[in-house]
Amino acid sequence: MDNHPLEVLLIEDDPMVQEVNRQFVEQIEGFRIVGVAGTGVEGMEKIRELKPDLAILDIYMPQQDGMETLTQIRREQLHVDVMVISAANDQKTIQRMLRYGAVDYIMKPFKFERVRQALEHYRSMKLALNSEGPVSQTELDRMLARTSSGVDSAEAAGSVAPADAAAAILAAEQLPKGLQAVTMRQILLFLTRQPGALSAEEVAEGVGIARVTARRYLEYLEKSGKVRLDLQYGVGRPVNKYVLSVE
Incomplete structure (x- = not known):
C-alpha cells in the first residue's frame, strides 16, 4: 500500500472558505494541501505547475469560474481529479460538472463529516485503481457506488x-x-x-x-x-x- 499522501489544490476565492477547506483536508489522513488559488485562471496555472492528485473547486469565482475551469481541465487533458465544493445548487450546473467528471459535488454550507466521507471514498478508490492486477465488477461497483x-x-x-x-x-x-x-x-x-x-x-x-x-x-x-x-x-x-x- 502506497503511504504517499494525495496532494490537493484548493481553488476558492473566499479566504475564509479557503481556510475552512484547508483545515478540513488537513484533518483527514492521507491528504496534503500543496497549493491554494483564488481564481480559475490561477488554479489552472497551479494545476500545470504542481500536478496535484485532486483539485477542490468552487464555481463562483472572478476571472474564470469553476465551470469554465473544469471544462478547460478536460480540454487540456490534465491528469487531475476534481471535487466541487460550491454554493451553486441549480440542476444545470450540477449536471454539467458531473458530466465533466467531478468525482463529488458538495454544496455550501457543508459539514466536516461530508467532506471527510468524500475524501476517504476518493482515497479508497485511488488506492484500489492504483493497485496491481485487474479489478472485478463487484469491486468497481463498490468504488463507484460507495x-x-x-x-x-x-x-x-x-x-x-x-x-x-x-x-x-x-x-x-x-x-x-x-x-x-x-x-x-x-x-x-x-x-x-x-x-x-x-x-x-x-x-x-x-x-x-x-x-x-x-x-x-x-x-x-x-x-x-x-x-x-x-x-x-x-x-x-x-x-x-x-x-x-x-x-
Whole structure:
C-alpha cells in the first residue's frame, strides 16, 4: 500500500472558505494541501505547475469560474481529479460538472463529516485503481457506488449521500429487461439531491432523458417500493410526483 499522501489544490476565492477547506483536508489522513488559488485562471496555472492528485473547486469565482475551469481541465487533458465544493445548487450546473467528471459535488454550507466521507471514498478508490492486477465488477461497483464505509459516514453526518442512496437501492437487484443500471443510477442520484417530490417531466429534464423513459423507471421504482408516489392536487388533474424512499 502506497503511504504517499494525495496532494490537493484548493481553488476558492473566499479566504475564509479557503481556510475552512484547508483545515478540513488537513484533518483527514492521507491528504496534503500543496497549493491554494483564488481564481480559475490561477488554479489552472497551479494545476500545470504542481500536478496535484485532486483539485477542490468552487464555481463562483472572478476571472474564470469553476465551470469554465473544469471544462478547460478536460480540454487540456490534465491528469487531475476534481471535487466541487460550491454554493451553486441549480440542476444545470450540477449536471454539467458531473458530466465533466467531478468525482463529488458538495454544496455550501457543508459539514466536516461530508467532506471527510468524500475524501476517504476518493482515497479508497485511488488506492484500489492504483493497485496491481485487474479489478472485478463487484469491486468497481463498490468504488463507484460507495457501498462500503460511505453509508456509515453519511449517517453520522445526518444525511445520506447521493451515491450511498443509489447503492442501497441497486445493491443485489436485477433490473427488468429494458431498464439500464446506468440510467437507473442517474435517476436515483438526481432524486437524492432534490428537496421534494418531482414529476416524471422534471426528472426527465434534470437527468437529460425522454419523459416516457423517466416515467418507465419511476413506475418501476414505485412498484418496487423504492420511490413513493405523491399525488399533488391543484387546478385540473392531480399530478403524479415521486420522492425517493431509502430506509
